[in-house]
Amino acid sequence: MYEIKAHEVIYKGAHFRSKNECKRYIFFKQLGWNIEYEPVLEDVKGWLPDFAIYGDKGKKILVEVKPYQTKKDFETDYAKSVEKKIHDSGWYGNYDSVLIFGSVLSLGEDESSGTSFAGGKCWRGNKYEENWNGITGIQPINKHVYHCEDFFVYSNESFAHSNDCDKYIDVCDEVHSYLGHIYGSYNGCYSLSDEGKEKIETAWNHAGSEMRYVKRVK
Numbered sequence: 001m002y003e004i005k006a007h008e009v010i011y012k013g014a015h016f017r018s019k020n021e022c023k024r025y026i027f028f029k030q031l032g033w034n035i036e037y038e039p040v041l042e043d044v045k046g047w048l049p050d051f052a053i054y055g056d057k058g059k060k061i062l063v064e065v066k067p068y069q070t071k072k073d074f075e076t077d078y079a080k081s082v083e084k085k086i087h088d089s090g091w092y093g094n095y096d097s098v099l100i101f102g103s104v105l106s107l108g109e110d111e112s113s114g115t116s117f118a119g120g121k122c123w124r125g126n127k128y129e130e131n132w133n134g135i136t137g138i139q140p141i142n143k144h145v146y147h148c149e150d151f152f153v154y155s156n157e158s159f160a161h162s163n164d165c166d167k168y169i170d171v172c173d174e175v176h177s178y179l180g181h182i183y184g185s186y187n188g189c190y191s192l193s194d195e196g197k198e199k200i201e202t203a204w205n206h207a208g209s210e211m212r213y214v215k216r217v218k
Contacts, residue, residue: 008217011210015217020103021050021065022214023207028053030203031169033182035063047089053099055182060095068102071151074121092125097181099152099171105204110153110174116192122152122173122181150176156196158185169196 006018014037016022021037028035028051039052044062051063066082068074082100091098099122106117150173158170158180170180172190179186192200 009214010217011214016214017050018065019211019214020067023211024051024063024065024101026207026210027203030206031200032167043094044089044091047085047091049091049098053182055096056184059182059184061181062091062095062098064098064100066100066102068100068107068120069104071107071118073102074100087123092123095125097122097124099181105200107151110190112174113189113191116153116155116190118151118153118174119171120152122150122171124173124177124181150174152181153190154192154196154200155180155185155190156193157189157191158183158187167199169200 006020009016009019009022011022011025014022014025016025016037025035025037034054036052036054038048038050041049041052049062050065053059053061053063055061064082064086066073066079068079073079086098099120101120106119108118110116110118152171153174155170155172155178156168157178168183168185170183170185172178172180172185178188178190
């Protein structure tokens with residue numbers, strides 16, 4: 001699957017390197033996330049993230065989009081080479097986290113609450129290191145950053161008792177930290193309401209429909 005050549009496309013004046021990236025762009029925008037495609041970053045070396053997400057309270061999240069369709073795809077030699085390139089870039093010095101999305105919406109039901117689903121893989125930066133000492137499953141990538149090897153899940157748990165339950169969608173670690181990567185939301189756990197699921201599915205379906213209007217670059 002990784003030998004397939006990506007097709008560059010144009011959507012609303014933006015030039016995307018692949019249809020997968022374009023669809024994710026539309027999806028992120030529908031969720032209301034503040035994003036930038038292929039951000040110019042002077043402090044990240046040897047890796048060009050596909051997106052930057054600018055969250056609440058100055059949070060900065062870097063995003064990679066790959067043609068993964070299952071959790072097992074993250075275990076391939078190709079996936080490991082991608083991760084090495086990311087971690088060698090030094091992102092963890094100035095950014096809160098990294099998210100890797102695949103080409104499908106869901107990689108399967110979450111393994112804890114059973115109310116959400118896994119959307120990809122995640123890492124957190126230096127500021128979380130002191131809270132991870134001694135936690136099972138946390139291993140150092142190098143002396144600067146810890147590697148959680150976790151998948152992220154969608155959640156709107158912390159918004160559930162407000163009028164914003166159908167407005168904000170966050171993602172958090174499936175196991176290691178329930179602190180939201182984008183909004184910093186936290187309520188001691190995670191879950192996804194019916195309204196949240198509908199918002200996500202609607203955003204994904206809208207992105208799929210909008211792909212009819214992209215123009216392939218020859």
